[in-house]
Amino acid sequence: MFSTDDSIVAVATPPGRGGIGVVRISGPAARDIAGAMLDHRTRLDARHATFTKVRAGEDGVADEVIATFFPSPHSYTGEHVVEISAHGSPVVLRAIVTRAVELGARLAQPGEFTLRAFLNGKRDLIQAEAIGDLIAAATPMQVRAAFDQLDGTLTSQIAEIDEELFALIARLEASLDFPDEGYHFIEPQETERHIERVLSRLDRLLAGARKGRMIREGATVVVCGRPNVGKSSLFNMLARAERAIVDETAGTTRDLVSERLDIDGLVVTLVDTAGVRQATGTVEREGVARAERAREVADLLLVVLDGSQALTEDDDQLLSRTVAHRRLVVANKSDLPAAWMHRPEPDVRVSAKTGSGEEDVRRLIARELTGEESLRDPAAVSNLRHIGLLDQARTRLAAAERLLSVGHASEEFLLADLQAARSHLEEIVGIRTSEELLEHIFSNFCVGK
Ligand SMILES: Nc1nc2c(ncn2[C@@H]2O[C@H](COP(=O)(O)OP(=O)(O)OP(=O)(O)O)[C@@H](O)[C@H]2O)c(=O)[nH]1
Ligand SMILES: [Mg+2]
Secondary structure, eight states, X not given: OOOOSSOEEEEOSOSSOEEEEEEEEESTTHHHHHHHHBOOSSOOOBTOOEEEEEEOSTTOOEEEEEEEEEOTTSSSSSSOEEEEEEEEOHHHHHHHHHHHHHTTOEEOOTTHHHHHHHHTTSSXXXXXXXXXXXXXXXXXXXXXXXXXXXXXXXXXXXXXXXXHHHHHHHHXXXXXXXXXXXXXXXXXXXXXXXXXXXXXXXXXHHHTHHHHHHHHHOEEEEEEOSTTSSHHHHHHHHHTSOOSOOOSSTTXXXXXXXXXXXXTTEEEEEEEOOOOSOOOSHHHHHHHHHHHHHHHHXXXXXXXXXTTSOOOHHHHHHHHHTTTSOEEEEEEOTTSOOOOOOSSOOSEEOOTTTOTTHHHHHHHHHHHHHSSSXXXXXXXXXXXXXXXXXXXXHHHHHHHHHHHHTSOOOHHHHHHHHHHHHHXXXXXXXXXXXXXXXXXXXXXXXXTO
């Protein structure tokens, strides 16, 4: 399904109006297609910004543009590419694309420019996915994590592991190929040492995986507690906006209210919920049911208690119902005298009224989600696809290690495990892929990327 011998075209800048808008054409005919709609008398020079005019179509649409020709292979896709920067008018950009199609280009599919970059060997699969992550990033930490992968950090770590595996496989194969000489090209103890080393490298990569995923995908944090303990006040404090209604009557919040925050580089969707109690009215009952469902999908709960009052039965019930869930117990209203010998000891005391303790809550949220005190550096692995394949590679290596530990491991069995581990690693980088996988990855991109 992937044709790469034709030329494709799309607007590469986001929809809407802007100072400039860029149309990208990639493929063998890119230079001729662009040349046919530009006023420029001579052909476009390589990597030279040419100021000229475009005339696109019978409606007389025209604009002043800068056209740049990137000859193959030194372009984004590895093919001939022309980028036409016009003024950012949707009418102009659409006319340029339409004209390019008349001249023989095809409308690009989502992610097709980056797909071509991958198919032409300009990017490996990790890097191609990182481009998607970088464009989608909502926090500087997400950009850093994506850029590291684009820069090849993960690629080279996997290549090092793969190299060691490859060398080991080669020596084991040599032993198989010359069985009569009674000579092992590699002793079992040495094989074991190599496998252990590869395993510990994989473990190091996987150790950062939870943090990496949290950085890449973000997390849902749900504020819960009985009515009136100050959930909405705490929510507003963290959102730094008066988003949710606060009132002294119990049962103020009915619906879920959510807000996206940047907590220490993490994209956190914070959700305020209705106070949990035996509700009377139908609206409040529905609110309590929604709160319950929100708790079930949360990555982290903030269980809010009123520190100025004795614990009630509702508090106790919620505490015991959430005990197995990842949670922080937050004692609010610390500006009032504490009336409560707390058990369990709260993780943090705050006053949503004065704002005291806000930094502690943020720090604890980040720590609970990532397992780290502070998020200075992104993790090497963050993509669930990569994590799954690393795990599978690890499983096969552990199996090989077990074979060795029981002694008499035949080279054939060892080799089967080691080769399987290698193929999982190759799938991460994209040395092995299927069309379905590529389709899945690139269809999540927008048109023009
Ligand atoms: N003194 C003090 N009062 C607070 C604090 N936080 C909230 N309150 C007050 O407690 C009352 C309830 O606050 P809300 O934030 O609406 O409480 P809630 O848990 O969202 O309540 P429901 O939505 O009804 O479940 C309001 O009168 C707030 O002003 C605090 O830290 N100190
Ligand atoms: Mg509320």
